[in-house]
Amino acid sequence: MTKNNGSPIEKTVEETVDILVIGAGASGGAATAWLSEAGFKVKCLEQGYWQDPSKYASASQDYEFEMMTNWAPDPNMRQRDEDYPVNDSESPVTPVMFNGVGGSTILWTAHTPRFHPSDFRVKSLDGVADDWPITYDELEEFYDLNDAVMGCSGINGDPANPPRSPRQMPPLPLGTDGKKLISGFEKLGWHWWPSDSYINSQRYGEGRDACNFCGHNHMGCYQRAKSSTDLTYWPRALKSGAEIETGARVRRITTDDSGRATGADYVDSKGNERHQGARAVIMAANGIGTPRLLLNSASDTHPDGLSNSTGLVGKNLMFHPFAMISGTFPEKMKTWQGPLGNIAFSQEFYETDKSRGFVRGYTYQFQRSLGPAWIAKGGFRDPVPWGKDHHEVLEKRLGSVMAMAVIGEDLPENHNAVDLDPKLTDSDGIPAPRIRYTLSKNSRDQLDHAIENAKKALEAAGASDIFVDPMMRQSGWHLMGTARMGDDPAESVVDKWGQSHDVDNLFIVDGSVFVTSAAVNPTPTIQALALRTADYIVTNRQDLKG
């Protein structure tokens, strides 16, 4: 058994594997499938469980209640046994995520734009943050591979983005509501384009139907039309011999006397302490879970945490703080029909224009609204008032509210960070993460600019009663930057292949490695990077095969 730097816990030791993957979500699924198909013996430890789509919140009569309790995206509200608490009292943004096979792809909207080429060169172009050690062109083939596995509905020809390979399926329909919102952008001469979405607009993939426009896929897709890695990468991984253990909560990555990773200590679903040996470890536990585990893996050879000789593990947390601007249209448009956030997007203000008073830019993601209880509770805006005005206001909003989410590029700042809470632990006594985050002036200026333009677009489309949430609290879906990649070992945690500068058999493939955040939903980029890292291991690290 691997010496674990003084841990007194008795452990059962599992057979050593080639690659141990921590986390079975967007990136863990992709890396596991690629490596197991290339002949590596891969095991994944996932603290959550397999999900049954027939039991998602979207299939429940009480789905409105389920989404604020047992299926809430905020783990502090969900409080399942497999969740860990997050101290977010020093952050205006609450991190949201899902723990289970598929990870946060279970509850995501599956809105899947790509980074722009300029997003990899922000230092060179705009003099801020740092350039990535890779380019869009280097990542493009992995974007394409990922699109093929996840299945992308969309259409080529977007003037805001480079040309790309044909999408697997045509776009999802815009709907009457979507066309209405788009009319505002057309009147203003502003860019819009149908969203790339990992949602089937027709049958695609094994056992996966076309979207039935239920409007609730962010509550888990009953129809299996929304892509999540439990439906895409994991069947491939298991077919090629990969193993996954669910309900397995990792305490620490273990190391030997030379500092190399040897596997992980974990608690299994029955509460037994175990050790899984491995020739290499891949972290895929998201931009909060990964730094948490690395910091929890401090040892004699890594006193400040694993792969943390620079002190950068947990630093430079980026969220994409969201502003949400909604309007009420005079028409009744059945806005609850169709995927909530997958109509279209606008990147009119994406690239830097310094005359605006800030650098970098933002994307608008167009949003529908849902049914009466969701509207009454506020949805994307303030709750419908209780008392004498309740019924009149509810009736005005139901079927008539649409919104625009602003995703602004959040630049890295050292003081925005994840560390270990001195008191808070999960149910196994493992220290929980603490988040410290403040919104930068550049990000605030971006959001304010976006809010004013969103008002113009909504008004041009015919909306009134415009409501602004200048920064949504429960919007921390995109967890990035906490173990950044770079060529300089003094300024980054991993190299351009996701390999730790400190530990040559430790890799990171989740959003932690992002150098900057761009202004788009990050998952296709996370998955493309995971495939690229896995491909590097296949090509260059056959020494990791037993």
Added chain:
Amino acid sequence: MTTNAKRGSVDDKLLVAILDRLIPAVDDLPSAGQMGLTSEIVLLAAQQVRFNNLFENAIDSFGAANPTFTSSNGEQQDDAIRTFESVSPELFCALLSIAYIVYYKDSRVHVRIGWEGRTPQPDGNDMEPWDESVLETVRKRKPFWRSVD
């Protein structure tokens, strides 16, 4: 349901009186408190420990701060609720949320507002198919993404 009995730690009579002020009568429908929704509210809240604690705390705190609420007039009751909303926003939010959720899943309400009133699955909804002609204007625009050398 206007009994004075407590179910668990929730005071039914108090909950009925609060619901009556939150969601008043409209058209042919009585106010929410008179629709017999309290059993469902209590049952649903109990589905999660964290939420149930919030909900029960809301009722208990409100009752403790307003011992004469059920015998007060409407204006006084509204003032009491507004004060509670201001002083205990998290507890009030839990109370209001579950009141709205249970009210808007009631078939009588669905009929009044014209809501189909079914769970979204398995049938889903119909949408008109994708129509590429909507791209006619935006396709004419020249590429404007920033190139990188």
